[in-house]
Amino acid sequence: xxxxxxxxxxxxxxxxxxxxxxxxxxxxxxxxxxxxxxxxxxxxxxxxxxxxxxxxxxxxxxxxxxxxxxxxxxxxxxxxxxxxxxxxxxxxxxxxxxxxxxxxxxxxxxxxxxxxxxxxxxxxxxxxxxxxxxxxxxxxxxxxxxxxxxxxxxxxxxxxxxxxxxxxxxxxxxxxxxxxxxxxxxxxxxxxxxxxxxxxxxxxxxxxxxxxxxxxxxxxxxxxxxxxxxxxxxxx
Amino acid sequence: xxxxxxxxxxxxxxxxxxxxxxxxxxxxxxxxxxxxxxxxxxxxxxxxxxxxxxxxxxxxxxxxxxxxxxxxxxxxxxxxxxxxxxxxxxxxxxxxxxxxxxxxxxxxxxxxxxxxxxxxxxxxxxxxxxxxxxxxxxxxxxxxxxxxxxxxxxxxxxxxxxxxxxxxxxxxxxxxxxxxxxxxxxxxxxxxxxxxxxxxxxxxxxxxxxxxxxxxxxxxxxxxxxxxxxxxxxxx
Numbered sequence: 306x307x308x309x310x311x312x313x314x315x316x317x318x319x320x321x322x323x324x325x326x327x328x329x330x331x332x333x334x335x336x337x338x339x340x341x342x343x344x345x346x347x348x349x350x351x352x353x354x355x356x357x358x359x360x361x362x363x364x365x366x367x368x369x370x371x372x373x374x375x376x377x378x379x380x381x382x383x384x385x386x387x388x389x390x391x392x393x394x395x396x397x398x399x400x401x402x403x404x405x406x407x408x409x410x411x412x413x414x415x416x417x418x419x420x421x422x423x424x425x426x427x428x429x430x431x432x433x434x435x436x437x438x439x440x441x442x443x444x445x446x447x448x449x450x451x452x453x454x455x456x457x458x459x460x461x462x463x464x465x466x467x468x469x470x471x472x473x474x475x476x477x478x479x480x481x482x483x484x485x486x487x488x489x490x491x492x493x494x495x496x497x498x499x500x501x502x503x504x505x506x507x508x509x510x511x512x513x514x515x516x517x518x519x520x521x522x523x524x525x526x527x528x529x530x531x532x533x534x535x536x537x538x539x540x541x
Numbered sequence: 542x543x544x545x546x547x548x549x550x551x552x553x554x555x556x557x558x559x560x561x562x563x564x565x566x567x568x569x570x571x572x573x574x575x576x577x578x579x580x581x582x583x584x585x586x587x588x589x590x591x592x593x594x595x596x597x598x599x600x601x602x603x604x605x606x607x608x609x610x611x612x613x614x615x616x617x618x619x620x621x622x623x624x625x626x627x628x629x630x631x632x633x634x635x636x637x638x639x640x641x642x643x644x645x646x647x648x649x650x651x652x653x654x655x656x657x658x659x660x661x662x663x664x665x666x667x668x669x670x671x672x673x674x675x676x677x678x679x680x681x682x683x684x685x686x687x688x689x690x691x692x693x694x695x696x697x698x699x700x701x702x703x704x705x706x707x708x709x710x711x712x713x714x715x716x717x718x719x720x721x722x723x724x725x726x727x728x729x730x731x732x733x734x735x736x737x738x739x740x741x742x743x744x745x746x747x748x749x750x751x752x753x754x755x756x757x758x759x760x761x762x763x764x765x766x767x768x769x770x771x772x773x774x775x776x777x
Contacts, residue, residue, distance in 0.1 A: 318554040319624070319650050358648060362624035386622045386652045388555070388598035412594060414555050414650075416622045470706065 313357040317411040321365045322353030324460035327424035328477045333443045333493040338373055338435035340401050350450035366418040374429040374438045381418040384463040388414040392452045419460040421473050468494050471539045481531040512538055550594040553647040557601045558589030560696035563660035564713045569679045569729040574671035576637050586686035602654040610665040610674045617654040620699040624650040628688045655696040657709050704730050707775045717767040748774055
């Protein structure tokens with residue numbers, strides 16, 4: 306009895322990389338992998354890999370994220386193509402490329418994807434060439450392989466712009482929330498600190514949220530009023 | 542005496558395509574080329590070509606646009622990567638691919654760029670494999686090669702979103718303009734028709750523009766008030 310092993314053809318010039326941002330109610334994190342040990346070097350990186358010849362770019366992003374971190378069902382969106390001729394030429398990345406790529410010298414253009422999730426809804430676990438997968442504070446990211454630091458910064462810019470336009474973020478809070486919870490979300494993503502009164506004024510004057518005739522329950526101290534997103538302003 | 546001809550290496554899997562939108566004061570147009578005749582087929586397409594191995598993606602977009610249309614100095618921005626496995630497999634595109642590509646079967650992922658210009662400022666002229674270059678109304682585009690129709694639609698969506706956020710468009714009007722000129726710009730890009738009073742109210746209430754103490758000069762009929770962009774709202 307014999308098995309036919311169909312290894313999909315991979316495209317040596319194209320990859321996808323996924324920037325998954327996670328919010329835990331307080332801080333914004335990004336999902337990183339640690340590459341499997343090659344020699345002395347242990348490099349951190351975004352979950353990413355080459356495109357297979359029979360899939361499109363969106364399918365590749367979903368598959369690669371699943372293969373390395375076991376996450377699936379995320380809403381991944383493109384946030385840019387990165388094509389510097391030297392982006393995979395760093396000497397520190399060479400051992401890994403030599404161990405993992407049939408053509409370690411090949412030029413690779415990568416298409417970056419990003420997503421924003423509630424961390425509590427997803428439980429990543431490492432597989433394939435990821436030795437470890439972990440969330441890391443976006444404000445203090447360690448050195449990453451290839452041009453992945455630049456990709457994270459670009460994705461963060463896109464995310465901040467989407468937040469300013471109320472296109473993302475609303476799904477990270479419960480259906481009914483306090484303005485303090487909302488402020489924590491904005492402060493985490495924008496890496497900023499707002500005056501509480503000014504933030505409230507802005508959120509209410511610009512009609513981002515609508516007040517409810519309800520207050521927090523189950524809190525010992527003074528319960529705060531609850532709000533909901535203004536669905537005519539938010540791109541849900 | 543001999544010449545050394547250094548032909549740059551091209552990447553068979555990556556191309557760039559440019560969607561150049563042009564505004565003439567009334568209508569929104571897109572810049573198209575007609576591919577040089579191959580057999581019976583004459584195909585229209587976006588100006589686009591393969592990436593050279595020593596350039597990055599932005600450089601490729603600038604170079605390719607220059608080579609095919611002689612336009613330069615445009616502010617080209619990425620608006621998406623297109624990687625359907627069948628995007629260059631249409632039988633109608635085969636003759637051109639066979640005449641122009643060393644590997645006509647190769648899968649090609651393209652990075653799309655877009656720009657918005659005043660048509661009067663640019664004078665395109667065809668060269669390289671473009672037999673002709675011309676502006677065409679975006680609302681009535683002929684059949685295009687490859688997936689270029691889809692790319693135009695995607696670029697148009699990005700452009701409309703940028704306009705709604707006041708990130709583009711301001712440079713298409715003179716320093717001082719009438720609200721009618723502004724409305725023509727918005728109607729052309731959004732392919733919409735607005736009530737004149739409602740449009741004025743929106744533009745003034747949302748402080749997109751500021752009124753000047755000046756009126757049109759050199760018009761025979763009732764001169765209209767002039768306005769200028771509100772620089773604190775517009776991303777200039």
